[in-house]
Amino acid sequence: MAFNYDEYVRTETIPHMWCPGCGIGIVMKAIIRAFTALQWDKNDIAFVSGIGCTSRMPGYMDMNTLHTTHGRALAFATGIKLAHPEKHVVVVGGDGDATAIGGNHLIHAARRNIDITLIINDNNIYGMTGGQYSPTTPAHMIASTAPYGMVEPNFDIARLAMGAGATYVARETIAKGIMLEKYIRTGMAHKGFSVIVAESTCPIQFGRRNRLADPVELMHWVRDHGVPKTKAAKMEPDELQGKFVTGELVRDDSRPEFTEVYQQIIDQAMKKGD
Amino acid sequence: MKLYSGNEMVAEAAIAAGCRFFAGYPITPSSEIAERMSKLLPEVGGRFIQMEDELASMAAIIGGSLAGRKSMTATSGPGFSLKQENLGFATIAEVPCVIVNVMRGGPSTGLPTAPSQSDVMQARWGTHGDHPIIALTPSYMREIFDETVRAFNLAEKYRTPVILLLDEVIAHLHEGVALPDPDEIEIVDRKKPTVPPEEYEPFADTEDHVPPMANFFEGYRYHVTGLSHNQKGLPTTDFEVVHAIQVRRQKKIDEHLEDILKWEEIDMDDAEIAVLAYGSIGRSATDAVRELRNEGLKVGLFRPLTIWPFPEQRVAEIAKQVKTIIVPEMNLGQIVLEVERIAKSDARVIGINQVGGVMIRPREIVSRVKEVA
Numbered sequence: 001m002a003f004n005y006d007e008y009v010r011t012e013t014i015p016h017m018w019c020p021g022c023g024i025g026i027v028m029k030a031i032i033r034a035f036t037a038l039q040w041d042k043n044d045i046a047f048v049s050g051i052g053c054t055s056r057m058p059g060y061m062d063m064n065t066l067h068t069t070h071g072r073a074l075a076f077a078t079g080i081k082l083a084h085p086e087k088h089v090v091v092v093g094g095d096g097d098a099t100a101i102g103g104n105h106l107i108h109a110a111r112r113n114i115d116i117t118l119i120i121n122d123n124n125i126y127g128m129t130g131g132q133y134s135p136t137t138p139a140h141m142i143a144s145t146a147p148y149g150m151v152e153p154n155f156d157i158a159r160l161a162m163g164a165g166a167t168y169v170a171r172e173t174i175a176k177g178i179m180l181e182k183y184i185r186t187g188m189a190h191k192g193f194s195v196i197v198a199e200s201t202c203p204i205q206f207g208r209r210n211r212l213a214d215p216v217e218l219m220h221w222v223r224d225h226g227v228p229k230t231k232a233a234k235m236e237p238d239e240l241q242g243k244f245v246t247g248e249l250v251r252d253d254s255r256p257e258f259t260e261v262y263q264q265i266i267d268q269a270m271k272k273g274d
Numbered sequence: 275m276k277l278y279s280g281n282e283m284v285a286e287a288a289i290a291a292g293c294r295f296f297a298g299y300p301i302t303p304s305s306e307i308a309e310r311m312s313k314l315l316p317e318v319g320g321r322f323i324q325m326e327d328e329l330a331s332m333a334a335i336i337g338g339s340l341a342g343r344k345s346m347t348a349t350s351g352p353g354f355s356l357k358q359e360n361l362g363f364a365t366i367a368e369v370p371c372v373i374v375n376v377m378r379g380g381p382s383t384g385l386p387t388a389p390s391q392s393d394v395m396q397a398r399w400g401t402h403g404d405h406p407i408i409a410l411t412p413s414y415m416r417e418i419f420d421e422t423v424r425a426f427n428l429a430e431k432y433r434t435p436v437i438l439l440l441d442e443v444i445a446h447l448h449e450g451v452a453l454p455d456p457d458e459i460e461i462v463d464r465k466k467p468t469v470p471p472e473e474y475e476p477f478a479d480t481e482d483h484v485p486p487m488a489n490f491f492e493g494y495r496y497h498v499t500g501l502s503h504n505q506k507g508l509p510t511t512d513f514e515v516v517h518a519i520q521v522r523r524q525k526k527i528d529e530h531l532e533d534i535l536k537w538e539e540i541d542m543d544d545a546e547i548a549v550l551a552y553g554s555i556g557r558s559a560t561d562a563v564r565e566l567r568n569e570g571l572k573v574g575l576f577r578p579l580t581i582w583p584f585p586e587q588r589v590a591e592i593a594k595q596v597k598t599i600i601v602p603e604m605n606l607g608q609i610v611l612e613v614e615r616i617a618k619s620d621a622r623v624i625g626i627n628q629v630g631g632v633m634i635r636p637r638e639i640v641s642r643v644k645e646v647a
Contacts, residue, residue: 043493064490067499069359075330079337082321087491108326269316
């Protein structure tokens, strides 16, 4: 029997607003499969986003959903998690939302190691606003604000998250949906701040400008830029130029989680008050 | 009787009002509020967090409130500016929360440690778009306590952010104050839905225009967005739906002015000159009016505790009664414009405006009143 995605979807909101060939659908399906595998009660999940194409995802999902301001999803999510540390808080966003305007919140959520899962649909572009370059647009690629090619060096989001202290970091392309689902599931189950980067596609705003308008061709292009962790370990740095490493990159259960540490403060302070 | 600063008083009152979550970012002259909350909250099982910036602090309290905790943040001028986008989110998504702004001189970094009252218009219109807002301006220590509690109650009752506007003078002034017995404090909680989840419309119109609010994790699973939305909470650009909800949000404040507005009047009955002042300058004005009365001048005081919505109707009545309204403010003329607009040609409106970071003293008001009497 085919997998039933409807359980976690507000079916009355479908069809969605994403363009034909967009990669977000694969990420959404991976997220739903992960929820199903974990058997999380929909009432116990807060699904939060900022602004952008990817950030429209919570509107389609049947749970406690929050579509916030541009870049601020993690800050809203931090408030929710502190209000109810026992509940599941999952954040989804695009590369621009999560790493440009929201970059500060990303590094500080990682530093705190708060038990929130962040899934980034990295399609290398600002889709909703018309194809402007983002912090992950690769060198020389064309964007509506990079007509001569991307001039700034791009972020490696996974390395950024690891450097800031995220205790679970994984990356996979949308060409490998099953692996993506597995990492999302593991990240959600992980106690601490987890980041899963889904290397994704935007055929309309990114592909069209870069002779990659065919969604399948673009998916192959993304897939071919990913190098599995074990293979990458044997490669020279110049061979890895322009590529990104995929797989489970960090899984650290040794660092304390923020809300658990704060609970100890509460226990201590309340005892003192007695 | 215990000695408190205005900032400490806000923290004590917030805890008494049921605040259980605070997110903030340090900024003078408001920082003692965050410092005190970081101490008090864990003692009552609440949580404090110092966020990475002002925007995050505002965002976090909205998240905390949606998840069911009464939430507050505190800041000063430049920080208040940074919070404005998310303050707008709280108005459109109708999320109760309290924002304290201990006003300092601006614009920009301005006068970090000196008082001003120059954010009253920012409080009204700082975020973009049309939206109602409630802002309170206490003058005395016990009033700071009462108005902080009232800020939480109004936020809960009307599903709206409420701004507590203090100035540096009262924030850092220490006064002995007797606090009410905890049992005497009236606490209002948000109205909860009574319908089954599948029938719940978090943004529906109701008789009082305030829809019941389910918290996250209570089984209602609704959508909250800063986009214009329908009664279910889902994004829409349908003209009629967007218009109706915008108007409904305005109505929930406009139709409850009697409940929201609060002011103090002294010697207004036979007054020919009125002094209208708020915050720390309300204290100067009180002294000035008493002194002038002792000298036989027919002067009265109107001191708004709710500055937004502005007590328009009462001020219009006063304008018909008196010849002159004097508005002393630590800004170059903000509320005086509101008074002029309302008074029309019924009364002469004169501002006393001072922005150097020094408060307006009673004698400056006394001498101005004598000049125009």
